[in-house]
Amino acid sequence: xxxxxxxxxxxxxxxxxxxxxxxxxxxxxxxxxxxxxxxxxxxxxxxxxxxxxxxxxxxxxxxxxxxxxxxxxxxxxxxxxxxxxxxxxxxxxxxxxxxxxxxxxxxxxxxxxxxxxxxxxxxxxxxxxxxxxxxxxxxxxxxxxxxxxx
Amino acid sequence: xxxxxxxxxxxxxxxxxxxxxxxxxxxxxxxxxxxxxxxxxxxxxxxxxxxxxxxxxxxxxxxxxxxxxxxxxxxxxxxxxxxxxxxxxxxxxxxxxxxxxxxxxxxxxxxxxxxxxxxxxxxxxxxxxxxxxxxxxxxxxxxxxxxxxxxxxxxxxxxxxxxxxxxxxxxxxxxxxxxxxxxxxx
Numbered sequence: 001x002x003x004x005x006x007x008x009x010x011x012x013x014x015x016x017x018x019x020x021x022x023x024x025x026x027x028x029x030x031x032x033x034x035x036x037x038x039x040x041x042x043x044x045x046x047x048x049x050x051x052x053x054x055x056x057x058x059x060x061x062x063x064x065x066x067x068x069x070x071x072x073x074x075x076x077x078x079x080x081x082x083x084x085x086x087x088x089x090x091x092x093x094x095x096x097x098x099x100x101x102x103x104x105x106x107x108x109x110x111x112x113x114x115x116x117x118x119x120x121x122x123x124x125x126x127x128x129x130x131x132x133x134x135x136x137x138x139x140x141x142x143x144x145x146x147x148x149x150x
Numbered sequence: 151x152x153x154x155x156x157x158x159x160x161x162x163x164x165x166x167x168x169x170x171x172x173x174x175x176x177x178x179x180x181x182x183x184x185x186x187x188x189x190x191x192x193x194x195x196x197x198x199x200x201x202x203x204x205x206x207x208x209x210x211x212x213x214x215x216x217x218x219x220x221x222x223x224x225x226x227x228x229x230x231x232x233x234x235x236x237x238x239x240x241x242x243x244x245x246x247x248x249x250x251x252x253x254x255x256x257x258x259x260x261x262x263x264x265x266x267x268x269x270x271x272x273x274x275x276x277x278x279x280x281x282x283x284x285x286x287x288x289x290x291x292x293x294x295x296x297x298x299x300x301x302x303x304x305x306x307x308x309x310x311x312x313x314x315x316x317x318x319x320x321x322x323x324x325x326x327x328x329x330x331x332x333x334x335x336x
Contacts (some may be wrong), residue, residue, distance in 0.1 A: 001183075003189060003193070004182055004183050004189050007182065007189065007192055007193065007196070008179065008182075008183075010196065011165065011166060011168075046183040046184045047180070047183070049183060050179060050180060050183045084193075084197060085197060085200070085201065086197050086198060086201040088201055088204060088205060091198070091201045091202070091205060092205050092210060092211065095202070095205065095211060096211075096212070099282070099283065100213070100214060100281045100282060100283055100284045100285065101283060101284070101285045103211065103213045104213050104214045104215070104284075104285050105285070106202065107202055107205075107206050107211060107213060108215075108216070108219055109167065110198070110199040110202045110203060111202065111203050111206045111219070111222070112219070112222055113166075113167060113199070115167060115168070115169060116167075116169060121287075122216040122218050122219070122287065123214075123216065123285040123286070123287060124285060124286055124287030124288050124290075125285060131164075131169075134160075134163065135160040135163075138159060138160055138163055138195075138198075139159070139160070141198065142159060142194075142198070145198075
């Protein structure tokens with residue numbers, strides 16, 4: 001469950017340390033809730049954890065008061081779950097096989113984690129076109145990275 | 151056990167980029183929290199994104215870039231060496247150990263142009279490489295190319311001629327020719 005909480009944290013907080021903090025907080029809150037008998041149906045534990053993630057992130061965004069209290073109360077994060085790094089030489093080769101538009105769109109999108117609108121404006125393409133190009137390029141990249149042709 | 155209803159990687163990328171509607175986003179999260187396979191897929195999308203970021207920071211991706219993109223890299227402390235020869239002109243260039251990116255700025259009037267190719271040629275005009283159908287924003291008066299800095303570092307003295315070409319169904323027209331006289335850094 002911890003990797004999923006971390007991914008949720010990365011997605012919504014865009015910060016590795018904050019995501020690691022979220023893992024710690026949510027797991028502790030879940031354990032406390034289970035001890036207190038608040039989680040009666042273990043089959044629904046995933047929904048409970050996701051709901052807790054949403055609540056904690058919302059509170060972090062509201063000013064972080066609860067987060068600060070939790071950070072004081074609980075131990076600092078001890079573990080991260082880094083994604084396995086891709087083979088960069090292979091990735092460079094696969095990016096090189098993309099069409100020019102695909103390469104620019106994919107790199108500028110993921111480098112800056114910009115929305116389609118922002119990249120569209122920068123490259124003179126439409127929002128819809130950017131999404132189509134990005135989806136196609138991602139498919140080619142993944143195929144190439146797994147050993148197929150881009 | 152594999153997922154019976156896996157989320158498309160493109161949708162996971164949209165999720166990562168915050169481009170889904172709240173309803174779609176909520177559905178993805180509920181699925182992720184109950185699915186190990188799709189969690190791994192999301193991790194691989196994030197890893198791919200991080201790999202792309204690493205390669206971009208290394209300056210080794212030959213690609214069209216924008217001023218906004220270079221400004222972002224500069225804010226992260228990367229140093230870009232830029233050369234901007236006039237159309238029909240030449241510039242002496244090099245790259246040093248302190249440079250992170252090597253940028254060629256090709257000035258041209260792109261008004262009304264639908265497709266642009268960049269031909270990388272030797273001094274005799276023979277094409278070494280062609281970048282087809284590059285992205286460009288109407289109204290700008292230059293194309294910015296990130297040249298792989300690793301290639302430039304390995305290169306001895308060399309002359310590279312870049313040609314901007316407007317391509318139509320009737321053929322192609324030269325928009326500008328730019329000569330880069332490269333010498334290795336001392």
